[in-house]
Amino acid sequence: MMSDRVERLLLTQEIADFLYAEAELLDERRYEEWLALLADDIRYWMPMRRNVKFGEDGREFTREKSDINWFDEGKETLARRVKQIRTGIHWAEEPRSRLSHMVSNVQVLGAEPSYAAPEEVSVKCRFLIYRNRVETETDIFVGKREDLLRRAGEGWMVARRKIILDQNVLLSKNLTFFI
Amino acid sequence: MMSDRVERLLLTQEIADFLYAEAELLDERRYEEWLALLADDIRYWMPMRRNVKFGEDGREFTREKSDINWFDEGKETLARRVKQIRTGIHWAEEPRSRLSHMVSNVQVLGAEPSYAAPEEVSVKCRFLIYRNRVETETDIFVGKREDLLRRAGEGWMVARRKIILDQNVLLSKNLTFFI
Amino acid sequence: MMSDRVERLLLTQEIADFLYAEAELLDERRYEEWLALLADDIRYWMPMRRNVKFGEDGREFTREKSDINWFDEGKETLARRVKQIRTGIHWAEEPRSRLSHMVSNVQVLGAEPSYAAPEEVSVKCRFLIYRNRVETETDIFVGKREDLLRRAGEGWMVARRKIILDQNVLLSKNLTFFI
């Protein structure tokens, strides 16, 4: 009934809505609801980045599942992280940080089997995460996210997430939040 | 004629347009036009935030209309603030700041009476406000906004605004701008 | 077939998609593809800004094509900049910076001849550019962009770009990236 163009634009909007809703759960510390949006087989990967010579981009990122990375894990570990925060004695998050996840530049890069009836969607975005805690402690994290989303009834699930942080030396003491 | 899904997505887009247009008025210093977008009974509230023990989230924010807050006022005071800037001798804004209001993660959380014919819409977003003034003075403010928008003919009005800044000690000397 | 309102909203979404795709090319260092999105007669202008007395806004910006500006050039010079980075010995970008272009508040301010069949669209947005390089070197640039986009077959081209950076003294050593 609707043109392809319209279908694509509406799908992009729908996916953006999903990513904003996800960010909202994280900023509101509704971690259990957030976990519920993650596929059981999710891979949550955040590589480290190197300064490399021109033409050697292949060595820029540490490799998933074989190198050391900032994050490279599945749902079980993510669930343990939530559990740790919920103990109330995870000192790096107690008192809790004040967090805002800004998500922008939401791009749908592909949809399978089709934009009209998508079952899996690959989406890329930019993020800015602002963290402020205790009195004056402040961090700003900026980068890109490449997500694979999977249709789940009316909604979506995150089936895979690759996080590209625009840093070499991590400019913070820790990474106690979800991205 | 259009499906609910489409109606909702289009409404979100329409609301986002409104919020972007509002931000544009502020950044362009078109304050009188901005005031015209505020309902006469608007409440403009920005609480302060405390570091509290796990499980005591109830005490995190100062209370509207009873505690001290960063802002907790109506249209008359907002109008006086505009008038003050327009005197040209409000030194904290003279010379004027260079401001950008970045609005992202626009979420329509509800629409009354319906998404098809909304009269009131509750919307949440993230903001990043960049302020630079005089020579090198720079501040970055990040947080969330919860707005209640009211239908006004073809457009919308802000009937209520709650501003959640992600700071405890305010990391700036003043708040001379609108959020 | 569709209402004006819908046409406008969809056009805004389509233009946003274009701007996000453009940002993606820049962040992925796909500069030649980016150049292909620029009209041959593009004007790329970024003025400097002054602190001026209330009521003298006319003198706030340096003038295009007559004053000194941060940028005030056409496609040939932009292409030379790409060529320089590609030499691999442009030390200010070697090793390459880690860049994220965050684009938000996308507003379509006008469409010619019509929103239904637009040939030229004027669009304004906010940008935040995060640059991180070598070990800990970090810059954040925030401001507005006013673009004139021109229809090019299925897609769009940038026919003119005005960049408003919210700074007076440039708070960085150089501007080695595209905005």
Place this chain on the structure above:
Amino acid sequence: MNGTKGYHPGLVDLDSGEISREIFVNADIYAEEQERVFARAWLHVGHESQIPKPGDYFVSSMGEESVILTRDRTGAIHVFLNSCRHRGMKVCRYDEGSTTVFTCPYHGWSYGTDGRLVGVPYFREAYHAKLDKEKRGLVEVAQLCNYKGSIWANWDKAAPSFQEYLGDFTRYLDLQLDGWDGREAQAELLGGVQKWLVPCNWKFPAENFSGDTYHNISHRSVDLAGIGPSGRSRRDLGERDISRKLHVCIPDRGHQTILYLMPPGEPTPPAYQNAPIVQEYFAHCEAEKRRRRGDYGRFVGAPGEVFPNTALLSRQPRTMAVWHPRGPNQTEVWRWFFVDRDAPSEVKEFLRDYYIRYSGPAGMTEQDDMENWNYAHKASQGVIARRHPYSYEQGMGTAVQDFEWQGLKVPGDVIDITEVQSSEQPMRNLYRRWSEFMAADSWADLATWRRNDRTAAE
């Protein structure tokens, strides 16, 4: 960036009325200040209503350091350095709350609300029960005073009591803490303590609140925009017309304030015309105050400063502020707001609205103060600027002792600024005291009044 190294007497020259910019921008002088001023003077910590019940605590600040204001299980009030005796970990990182012990996150030492070290993991095993727990309690201030609900503390046990420290300034602090109707200790704290950072040395706000009536011109934009609850640009013009406006300085103490002295008999002129309930409330209070306080009921408060960094503002907006040093170039301001405990809720609400739009970083009036302090400091850092001292010559030599008006004596060095509009006597009083603190090796030298004829009368 560092001209002279450290403090020396020439910097504050009260004969010429010139004070060197070094004392505001010099990093060595700042470091000395932390020892000589903030580790020896009485500092404001909070209000007892912030910790009403045993176990309640409020994390405050003294100078650069975090401290815990707490009420122990017996109801006694304490102030402790917020740092573990084992490895220094900040033991309490919440702004306020209630607890039975403060347990250190790092190795689990725990301290009672009375500061005693009550829990040491593996005390018998790892320490062989040898650790002297008595010696390892939280570091407590040397002296503490609860004055009409306001809590003050001092790190120096040689310091005089708070009331001796206040001297004749006591009654001005009373104006802050008593009810508008003159009843004792009626001040009620509004919820929420404002905290924010200003890029200037702490002495800029300190001298401004010492009684800088001269900078009213900087607030012209507020007068034009209108902020006053009376619908007039300033809520207090009425009483200004008939009262005497004084600069009152307590020599040897370093405290100073503006004071409105009303005529006897005459009622205070009406204010708050647009808000009948408020107008009526204050009219009632004024009458009560006259009745209760007699002649001293003619005192109406205004901005003032308890040396070194506590500001009073006992009229509306009724607030106390502390200017915490955060390096030579930064100050963290903490702001408490008060109303009369028994005032009608409409009055409280009305005043709260006024306080918020007037005070602090979002306050239409004070925004411009912060701007001026910021750029006055910044433009004073360079080598040429440092060669040119500030001018504090206003009204030099015009102060009188034993000022009297219509039968009421006002102790201290007083300048009647009703006609002359302004003086810099309060700032001179502040910096005289400041330089005494910087020069003195101990409180023996600082308690000058004890060997001072003029104040012998006390």
Place this chain on the structure above:
Amino acid sequence: MNGTKGYHPGLVDLDSGEISREIFVNADIYAEEQERVFARAWLHVGHESQIPKPGDYFVSSMGEESVILTRDRTGAIHVFLNSCRHRGMKVCRYDEGSTTVFTCPYHGWSYGTDGRLVGVPYFREAYHAKLDKEKRGLVEVAQLCNYKGSIWANWDKAAPSFQEYLGDFTRYLDLQLDGWDGREAQAELLGGVQKWLVPCNWKFPAENFSGDTYHNISHRSVDLAGIGPSGRSRRDLGERDISRKLHVCIPDRGHQTILYLMPPGEPTPPAYQNAPIVQEYFAHCEAEKRRRRGDYGRFVGAPGEVFPNTALLSRQPRTMAVWHPRGPNQTEVWRWFFVDRDAPSEVKEFLRDYYIRYSGPAGMTEQDDMENWNYAHKASQGVIARRHPYSYEQGMGTAVQDFEWQGLKVPGDVIDITEVQSSEQPMRNLYRRWSEFMAADSWADLATWRRNDRTAAE
């Protein structure tokens, strides 16, 4: 912010077990440390497997400064200051790679991988061939040691050899670098070196990894959440039950570690029950180790520290860390992770997952360490805090020499903490050595063991 100026002996008082906070927060002491400690001690630079082939390089750090670890065309390993001799430009700004020369971006001087100045533009014309190229090569470290693949360097040619510097600590470094089965130098580096910034003085992590068993309580949240691969909250509870847990300190050297000493004969209890392959692998290795190492096969490693700023962790997560000073208030941590070269890929993968979720800024365990170091440092900067030294009294006077258990002697000052749970002997050992470095004018004074009866036996 600066109490005393610079280091003086009273700051580290090992008789009372009190150490002044000044040594952590004082900017002058920090500046002296750069000269007296980091320019004279042996520092860890990297691992030879990071530069397998001639021309390979890895940019590392020594103290505050960037250095290049490289293998020249002859295969020899070098460490150079990463700064051009002409105008100081950082000659290599990549993290790692392979090259024939390092060409300076500014004026094009180029240096061979052996540090020699090989290219000078217009050498004949502009320099009239007069520049002494031999004198202008990259600044090379005075001494370098490749110990079982780990590369160590020292700026002071008067320093003793690395092995003499290690003394009896060598076998604990062996536990890090040899295979779990006891074969020599079997450690394989996982790709990716973690680098991150922590707002605290470098000595907080240094003392923590010296053997701070006392802070386990701070990790309770991890125990509750569960992290251990064995499904139990900690992977090593098993062996803890039957072994002796020791604090081993090498006097005069400043090295110290935790050590698990297993009983003879008895097999190490099973761990990794949920991962049969891993369980089997370690069981096999344990047996092999006993066979190869004999009695010393009973050693099981744990966190330890090579003076001043290299941390060992020879169990799982198997890692080495360097605490690079970045100003008195900031530390840059670098983290290398190891597995046995010949371990099955399932084992490597299994361990890698565990390392990542345990260690570093995203590590569930270490996140809380960083938090504690950050706020312990921050709460120790003020003038009052500085008056109250930290307490290092735990287990004072309980260390023994020539500790022996079931036929095995353990050299060094040893405290058996199996029952007492913890001691601060390792920290005392660290700061004793640190103060020797701060006080000594040269290595002649620092090589104390050469004129020392107790260690004469060596």
Place this chain on the structure above:
Amino acid sequence: MNGTKGYHPGLVDLDSGEISREIFVNADIYAEEQERVFARAWLHVGHESQIPKPGDYFVSSMGEESVILTRDRTGAIHVFLNSCRHRGMKVCRYDEGSTTVFTCPYHGWSYGTDGRLVGVPYFREAYHAKLDKEKRGLVEVAQLCNYKGSIWANWDKAAPSFQEYLGDFTRYLDLQLDGWDGREAQAELLGGVQKWLVPCNWKFPAENFSGDTYHNISHRSVDLAGIGPSGRSRRDLGERDISRKLHVCIPDRGHQTILYLMPPGEPTPPAYQNAPIVQEYFAHCEAEKRRRRGDYGRFVGAPGEVFPNTALLSRQPRTMAVWHPRGPNQTEVWRWFFVDRDAPSEVKEFLRDYYIRYSGPAGMTEQDDMENWNYAHKASQGVIARRHPYSYEQGMGTAVQDFEWQGLKVPGDVIDITEVQSSEQPMRNLYRRWSEFMAADSWADLATWRRNDRTAAE
């Protein structure tokens, strides 16, 4: 981070050609520089065309401090410290404009455009008319010079006049300020002054613009990308082929420059082949210049430096820069751009485009300079780096006095770099003068030429 405390002679060793890194990174030396160099030397403030009419002002900077360049109602030009004499507030916070008075935002003191204190609120009442207004005007520079439209100022009244300060360097400044055709003071300023921050010590750009021809190699990427208006990679290759390229240093003054000396008679070879109008304009100007200037018309300018921090570039891009110190590790660059007043608009437009893409933070050429200064500085801060001085040995001892070529004498210490390509004589000249400023107690010691045979001829 602070090796030696402050400046001492050994740091600049011109016999060995070695200069210590301390002078670039040491915070104490930086603080001394502010007093000894910037408070005594002639500094460039702006151009008279920025303040054409009475009341016009331009806010500039001298060293670290903000100053106001203004033209009073009588048309006289002044430079004042931008700080109120009362409490130091920055009296003018606009970049430029026109006014009758500068009114301080804080307490409303107002100053005329001639700096006089003309308005003091409540002068009669609060000050009892006692304030000495004459003494409290804006702090004015001790000396000011308008040289062909360029404004220079000096805080030291003991300093020699600007022209004596320039000495034989005058004619190189003329190349900057006169027209390309040789007419006097024809330089016209393009609108917009570039201002930006570079994380390096101010002396890195100062020495670079003193005549660092040696770093051309760092700009290879621009040559490859092509930037030159002539379509060739550099616009000036033509004249390079036939001219002599010189390093000219004015001993005792600390000024130095690159100079192209053209042959007599011969026309300057064509450039700008792709832009006929421009080519024709310059050809015309060259001929005019020869006619007007005679032999000195053979001079063609290039980068040079007036001691301490003003850079000249009198060819295209024709610009002047000032390197403002902003702490030891940061420099704020200000950049003015010029064209000939009477040049055709096409020529002005053409040149402007070239200037923008060549110069400043967005300039393809200078971006790489900033990168090199940044990381040369950064890699020189550590304790080991500070032990290894920079090398300034290039062409030592090869300078001649009274250089002459084809009948034209060039005063100063000169090195013909046409064949040798480069020398470091300009940097040695700069740092010799810099160390004289750092060592001298007064201008009596600095005006060396007055008691100097070699320059007695002047």
